[in-house]
Amino acid sequence: xxxxxxxxxxxxxxxxxxxxxxxxxxxxxxxxxxxxxxxxxxxxxxxxxxxxxxxxxxxxxxxxxxxxxxxxxxxxxxxxxxxxxxxxxxxxxxxxxxxxxxxxxxxxxxxxxxxxxxxxxxxxxxxxxxxxxxxxxxxxxxxxxxxxxxxxxxxxxxxxxxxxxxxxxxxxxxxxxxxxxxxxxxxxxxxxxxxxxxxxxxxxxxxxxxxxxxxxxxxxxxxxxxxxxxxxxxxxxxxxxxxxxxxxxxxxxxxxxxxxxxxxxxxxxxxxxxxxxxxxxxxxxxxxxxxxxxxxxxxxxxxxxxxxxxxxxxxxxxxxxxxxxxxxxxxxxxxxxxxxxxxxxxxxxxxxxxxxxxxxxxxxxxxxxxxxxxxxxxxxxxxxxxxxxxxxxxxxxxxxxxxxxxxxxxxxxxxxxxxxxxxx
Numbered sequence: 359x360x361x362x363x364x365x366x367x368x369x370x371x372x373x374x375x376x377x378x379x380x381x382x383x384x385x386x387x388x389x390x391x392x393x394x395x396x397x398x399x400x401x402x403x404x405x406x407x408x409x410x411x412x413x414x415x416x417x418x419x420x421x422x423x424x425x426x427x428x429x430x431x432x433x434x435x436x437x438x439x440x441x442x443x444x445x446x447x448x449x450x451x452x453x454x455x456x457x458x459x460x461x462x463x464x465x466x467x468x469x470x471x472x473x474x475x476x477x478x479x480x481x482x483x484x485x486x487x488x489x490x491x492x493x494x495x496x497x498x499x500x501x502x503x504x505x506x507x508x509x510x511x512x513x514x515x516x517x518x519x520x521x522x523x524x525x526x527x528x529x530x531x532x533x534x535x536x537x538x539x540x541x542x543x544x545x546x547x548x549x550x551x552x553x554x555x556x557x558x559x560x561x562x563x564x565x566x567x568x569x570x571x572x573x574x575x576x577x578x579x580x581x582x583x584x585x586x587x588x589x590x591x592x593x594x595x596x597x598x599x600x601x602x603x604x605x606x607x608x609x610x611x612x613x614x615x616x617x618x619x620x621x622x623x624x625x626x627x628x629x630x631x632x633x634x635x636x637x638x639x640x641x642x643x644x645x646x647x648x649x650x651x652x653x654x655x656x657x658x659x660x661x662x663x664x665x666x667x668x669x670x671x672x673x674x675x676x677x678x679x680x681x682x683x684x685x686x687x688x689x690x691x692x693x694x695x696x697x698x699x700x701x702x703x704x705x706x707x708x709x710x711x712x713x714x715x716x717x718x719x720x721x722x723x724x725x726x727x728x729x730x731x732x733x734x735x736x737x738x739x740x741x742x743x744x745x746x747x748x749x750x751x752x753x754x755x756x757x758x759x760x761x762x763x764x765x766x767x768x769x770x771x772x773x774x775x776x777x778x779x780x781x782x
Contacts, residue, residue, distance in 0.1 A: 368414060371400075375629045386496055387726070388489045390691050391719045393629050397636015398644075398715070415634050420597070422631030423696055424587045425624040427598040430487065430516055431605020432613045436556035439606065442513045449507075449669035450514035456661040458483040464654050470707045473529045477701040480522055481714050482658045486691025487512050489722060493729045494686060504679035507670045508686050519693065520603070521546065523596040526697060530704035544593060552603040564612040572619055579608070579616045580623075598696065628692065635695050636715065638702055643712040651716035659724065662687045663732060678733050685732025689725025694718050 374396060382389035443450075461482030465475035490512065494500055524544075556563070567582070569575040583604045590600030608616060666684030675683065698714035701707065 364414065371396075371415065371630070371633065372626075375633065379625075379629070388486075388492065388689075388691065388722050389629070390486075390489070390632060390722050393632035394636045394695075394715055394719060397633040398639060398641045400633070400637060415630055415637065418627050418630040419634035420631075421584070422624075422627035422629070423598050423699075424583060424601040425620060426628050426631075426692055426696070427519075427602040428583045428605045429617065429620060429624050431602040432608060432617045434513060434516070434606060435609050436553045436560060436606055439513065439517055440553065440557070442510050443517060446510040446514060446669070449511055449665070449672065450518065452668055453511055453515065453665045454483060454518070456665050457658055460654060460657045460661060464650060465707075465710075468650065468709070470710065474701065474707040474710055476529060477526060477697060477706065477710065478714075480526065480697040481690070481694045481717065482654060484515050484519065484690065484693040484697070485512060485662065485687050486689045486693065486722065486725070487516065489689040489691045489725055490686055490729075493689070493726045496726075497730060499682065499686075502679065502682070504666075504670050504673075504675045504683040504686075507673045507675060507683050508666065511665065511669055511687060516602075520599050523599050523697075523700075526700050527596045530700050530706055548590075548599075548603065552607055556607045556609070560607065560609045563607050564610050567608060568612045568615075572615070575612070575615055576619045579604075579612075580620065631699075632692075632695065635699050635702070635711070639711045639715050643709065644716050647709050647713040648716050651713050651720060654713075655717055655720040655724065658690075659688050659721070659728060663728070678737065681733040681736040682729075685728040685730070688721060688728040690718050690721040 375393065378392040378396060379389045382392055458479040461478035461480070462475040464482075465471075465478040470478070490508065494505060494508070499505060567575070567578055569578065583601050586604050587597035587600040591597040605613075663681075663684035666682075666687045667680040670680040670683040694714060695718055698711060702711040702714075
């Protein structure tokens with residue numbers, strides 16, 4: 359009887375998620391807020407609380423986080439990460455300062471303590487790579503000159519996750535200063551070792567994993583990822599970081615094949631993760647934190663726009679491209695929920711989960727709007743107050759010069775990143 363109820367509940371969840379995904383696709387919108395709302399509807403205090411399948415969904419949610427980070431690692435090679443770190447680290451520092459501090463300050467003002475402050479800093483810091491990539495593709499901006507700047511900021515955020523997640527894991531576990539420092543040292547050492555091995559011996563690793571049979575490739579990559587994630591979690595380094603490092607270590611045809619095979623599984627289990635997070639959030643707990651979440655969303659929308667503008671200006675992008683870069687970075691999503699989920703599971707602060715849910719719901723809806731309308735709104739306001747950029751002087755006849763692509767034209771760098779932007 360129990361197994362029948364489990365199958366009925368789990369089948370209903372999967373069917374419901376599929377229908378919600380189709381509905382979101384028809385609206386050309388991210389399905390993340392719909393998945394969160396579905397979790398709220400079937401969790402404690404919701405319309406129809408689940409019983410038999412909750413433990414199964416919890417396991418699926420954990421696999422969802424692992425697959426999210428694995429697929430993220432497959433997008434980059436170790437040399438890409440090292441190159442981005444050397445070239446664009448100032449943009450990453452500005453991104454962290456402008457967007458992590460508001461979350462930390464908000465948690466302290468709410469009286470939640472230092473651990474919750476570090477967690478909420480991560481929630482407000484990390485943009486949603488998946489939502490942003492989809493928005494750029496929908497708006498036809500994959501080839502724009504500002505797109506490599508947007509991607510570089512996202513890459514640095516992803517790389518920072520490898521350091522940030524072990525810190526959060528140690529903090530929410532209640533580890534002391536010595537244990538937390540040891541965990542961070544182990545994480546940094548493992549990450550550095552994996553990057554070194556991936557740069558030097560990435561082809562050897564890929565050949566070892568490679569297989570012409572899709573079934574064998576799927577089993578080897580998935581088994582290796584879950585094994586490494588489990589070992590990493592046992593060492594309190596974070597299962598997600600272990601999965602991310604496995605993705606980085608794979609390259610070439612193996613990475614492309616694994617990406618194709620694992621994408622449907624990633625989508626399935628990631629959807630279950632969002633549902634699981636919603637299941638553990640009481641809808642009645644959201645209204646009390648709605649105002650702080652809205653205020654935090656407004657502040658961090660402005661700081662993300664400022665981050666993109668500064669990064670694009672540093673790269674020599676025109677004023678319009680700077681505004682587009684800033685508007686595109688606003689959306690938060692999967693990783694904000696991953697970070698908040700660690701604190702919720704550990705019982706750090708009861709109001710943190712509801713606030714994170716409301717915050718992500720606001721910005722995952724607002725993000726596509728800011729990506730579309732920040733630049734035209736900034737141009738209009740600039741024209742009204744008389745502070746628009748000065749017109750470019752007409753070229754002097756016969757004067758030699760270098761033709762640069764306009765904001766709407768694809769540059770070579772942007773074109774080379776178009777596949778990464780589409781798949782990220």
